[in-house]
Amino acid sequence: MEEEKAREIVVPGETIENRKEFIAGEGTRKEGNEIVAERFGVVDRSTKLLKVIPLSGVYIPRKGNTVIGQVIDITFNGWFVDIRAPHLGFLTIAECGKRVIKEDLSEYYKVKDILLAKVKSVKTRSIELTMKERGLKKLDEGLIILVNPTRVPRIIGRAGSMVNLIKKETNTTIVVGQNGVIWIKGKNVENELLAKKAIELVSEKPFIEGLTEKVKEFLENEKAGWKK
Amino acid sequence: MKRPDGRSNEEFRTVEARVDVVSRADGSALFAFGNSKAIVSVYGPRQLYPQHLQNPERCLLRCYYDLASFSVPERKRPGPTRRSIEISYVMTKALEPAIKLEAFPNSVIDVYALIIDSDASTRCAAINAASLALANAGVPMKELVSAVSVGKLGNELVVDLTKEEEDFKVIKEGEEQKTTDIPIAFLSRSKKISLLQLDGKISAEELFKAIELGKKACLKISKIQERTLKKIKNIKK
Known part of the structure; x- marks a missing residue:
């Protein structure tokens, strides 16, 4: 038990x-x-x-949250980004983190592009996003997985302990969006899939004590299986 | 007089209640009174389109009630009917006071209720399941909603009618007397009525008695709902 x-x-x-x-x-x-x-x-x-x-529910955006979203529409002054919240996020030209000189905004971010952005402000009608900070960018390749947003604190762990462990053990780069979208990028697909498995393990069992040790054990067992 | 299935007058049928039955939904639940089974899936709060339906003060609650075509003895043509549109409306009205709709302006919460097996009191089963599914979806709620139907069978008041009882006719003083059906929904904490319909004839005195009877049964049901939510499998794993 x-x-x-x-x-x-x-x-x-x-x-x-x-x-x-x-x-x-x-x-x-x-x-x-x-x-x-x-x-x-x-x-x-x-x-x-x-x-x-x-224990469940949709993502409710807060100012300063890092989120991963998908561009779903382009207007004359910015991009609409689906961030799995009750409203769409909006990224204006001024906040997009690039110098925009062309009129066609799809030259910068196209529909279906995945963006790593930050919530700038939350108003009753709209959620404004920004990409001006360091590290915020368009995510080109890698693996995207969706989890319940209420599990995100557990996946990150105390001061990032859980996600850092998974990163180290699987040799991957992981970005966890507060909206429950997780981006994994590794050297090969096997590493990415292993990280995915570990994250799913965490999100399925959020109430067990000493979960970090369990995940470590799990990852070591899986890796030992590869060598055989 | 004994009831056809041997229940006492204050007893409802065996209840089956489960949550997380629809994997794609944000929240879902199954609730059954004997053979009346309802599956409810909840989506949202999510963005509402077309835009003119958006309300900047509160969230819109949309309920869809429908019978599966195989749920009744005679095949039901799929799609909304006069009856299902009405029940969708009363379901919305029954659930609205329990949900904190002000928290999500300009958005919508969709509640889809599908009756997969029907044996009377389906709207009560649907409301009970919807209340479970909404809590399961993490929607902020003031309290739970529980519903039960009370009927007048001959001279007696009984809880949770079956189809057999609903169609039962008593010949009294040469006149044919049909069963009266009263679906009631109660809010679990404030003990207020959020749904009260009446189909048939009943005296005012008896109606008050029926409501009292319904209240007692609803409190029992809300205990069952509470238990169902608390034994969610995520915690056991």
Whole structure:
């Protein structure tokens, strides 16, 4: 049996706490003294600010998130990018990270291109993206996999420990978008597929203690299989 | 009088409830009252087109209720009918008060309910499944919604009618008396009614009794829904 920590799961409308000293955080609301869950997820009791960490759901963009998206439309002043959020992201010419001199914007980014971008601002109607920072670029080759956005923190791990382990063991470059899109680039396809397997393992089992060691074990076993 | 399947008046049929049944959907659930089975898949919140439907204040909730052509004894022609359009509408109205629609302006949440087997009370099964599927999809909700049908069979009030009971006729004082069917949906926390329909004849007093009966059954159902959500397989793995 795999060891697992006792996690408190709540459903919408369920009372989490009825003591006065607690404050309602994300995914909860206050009704009198009671703190009531508003999403289906796990309760975070690390502080007095009670939060519900959702177990499922679409990506909700925040300012500063790094995301991977696909260009789906071009207008006269920018590109519409699908970032798996409730709205489309928009990348203007000024924020595209290139000096635009040609009128035809498809010379720079075409429809179906995959872009690594950052969320500049979130407004009620639109999500503005930027590619002006270092490292933000069009992703040319590699492997794209989709995971549930709620699993992203686990895939990255504490201070990047999980993703760094997978990178090191499989000798690949991995970029994890906060929207659950992951880009893997390795020297050969075998390495990329192994990294993909490891990431899928993490996203399927997000609630196991000592997952980093398990992934390390998994990767070493797989690699030992290759040598035989 | 005994009911045809031997249940007591306050008892609903065996419930089957599961989540994550449709792999492509953002959230999905199956809910069954005996032979009435509903599969619901939820997509979104996602961008809404055409643009003139977008509401800058709140999210749009769209429900589609449909019977599978094989779900009824006589083949049902696929596609929306007068009945299914009406039920789609009442489902939307029953679910709307439980969802935090203000959180996603200009977007849409699509709820597709498909009845794969029908034996009366299908709209209640569909609402129960939709509530599970919405929670499963991670949509912010104020509370869960549970629904059950209450009927007047002869002189008695019974919970969760079957097709047999719905078509049952009593000859009383030379007059033919048909069964009255009352689907009720309750919000699990605030205990408010979000759906109340009535098909047939009933006195005002009996209607209040029927609502009380429905409330009791709905609370039991909301406990089942809670349990179903909590034993999600992702955590066991």
